[in-house]
Amino acid sequence: MTEFKMPEIELKNVGLVYEGKEPVEALRDISLKIGAGESYSFIGPSGCGKSSLLFLISGLIRPTRGKVLIKGKPIKKPREDCALILQDYGLLPWKNVWQNTVLGLQIRKVSPAAQKKIAFPILEELGLDNFLNLYPNQLSGGQRQRVAIARALALKPDIFLLDEPLSALDALTRENLQELILKIWLERKITFLLVTHNIEEAVFLGQKIVVFTPGPGRILSVLPNPEAGEPGYRYSTKFHRLSNKIRNILEDSYLVP
Numbered sequence: 044m045t046e047f048k049m050p051e052i053e054l055k056n057v058g059l060v061y062e063g064k065e066p067v068e069a070l071r072d073i074s075l076k077i078g079a080g081e082s083y084s085f086i087g088p089s090g091c092g093k094s095s096l097l098f099l100i101s102g103l104i105r106p107t108r109g110k111v112l113i114k115g116k117p118i119k120k121p122r123e124d125c126a127l128i129l130q131d132y133g134l135l136p137w138k139n140v141w142q143n144t145v146l147g148l149q150i151r152k153v154s155p156a157a158q159k160k161i162a163f164p165i166l167e168e169l170g171l172d173n174f175l176n177l178y179p180n181q182l183s184g185g186q187r188q189r190v191a192i193a194r195a196l197a198l199k200p201d202i203f204l205l206d207e208p209l210s211a212l213d214a215l216t217r218e219n220l221q222e223l224i225l226k227i228w229l230e231r232k233i234t235f236l237l238v239t240h241n242i243e244e245a246v247f248l249g250q251k252i253v254v255f256t257p258g259p260g261r262i263l264s265v266l267p268n269p270e271a272g273e274p275g276y277r278y279s280t281k282f283h284r285l286s287n288k289i290r291n292i293l294e295d296s297y298l299v300p
């Protein structure tokens with residue numbers, strides 16, 4: 044049985060200040076409860092603390108105030124079951140597609156036979172099985188990001204954090220990868236948190252959409268979006284209405300002194 048328990052993420056009055064000569068308050072009083080297998084999009088202006096929030100949930104940094112709980116327990120260090128995908132792919136340039144994909148499995152001392160069994164179907168699913176011997180500099184941006192996603196999926200994460208993963212891609216590649224990310228979420232029901240600048244992307248992928256104020260980031264609004272993932276949603280009136288609503292909320296937030 045490969046069943047694993049789904050986590051629940053809870054943020055309780057979380058505040059984050061980066062200490063230094065001039066301290067920066069990145070997040071203020073964030074409270075949020077995320078159910079296992081849900082997908083959330085986070086959207087807000089640059090510098091409002093979106094990346095910081097993902098780093099807090101991944102356990103890479105600790106909150107200054109409040110608590111970050113995973114499955115009810117305060118997070119003390121990065122969890123192995125939490126995948127974090129960044130915009131710059133994070134691939135090792137001297138390793139090919141296959142080697143990059145199995146990197147995490149190697150670190151976990153998974154046998155080469157088991158590596159093949161786990162990684163190959165994922166590479167097939169992501170349309171990378173014909174590129175196993177290519178190096179990152181021989182791949183397009185979209186292919187690179189798919190390798191990064193394959194590497195993360197090989198470790199069977201229960202939480203998938205994506206920080207503007209598609210920002211560097213052209214519009215069509217971007218939509219293509221949005222579809223792929225949606226498929227991954229629908230099939231695996233991993234808890235998904237996506238940070239994006241792009242309103243349509245947030246609406247396409249998030250069952251709930253969290254809108255942030257300009258920094259220090261506070262939650263301005265949490266919008267339900269239960270239709271996310273339904274076929275044809277991108278072309279529906281509901282989709283466009285919600286996108287416009289978010290656009291208005293974001294525009295108004297800039298006007299607040």
Ligand SMILES: Nc1ncnc2c1ncn2[C@@H]1O[C@H](COP(=O)(O)OP(=O)(O)O)[C@@H](O)[C@H]1O
Nearest residue numbers: 061067069088089090091092093094095096258
């Ligand atoms: N390591 C750091 N040290 C000091 N300030 C930081 C650090 N990382 C981010 N910040 C600041 O915290 C705020 C939030 O940053 P970030 O989480 O990257 O926002 P976003 O991802 O929404 O653009 C910004 O003002 C940023 O300059």
Ligand SMILES: [Mg+2]
Nearest residue numbers: 093094095206
């Ligand atoms: Mg960021």
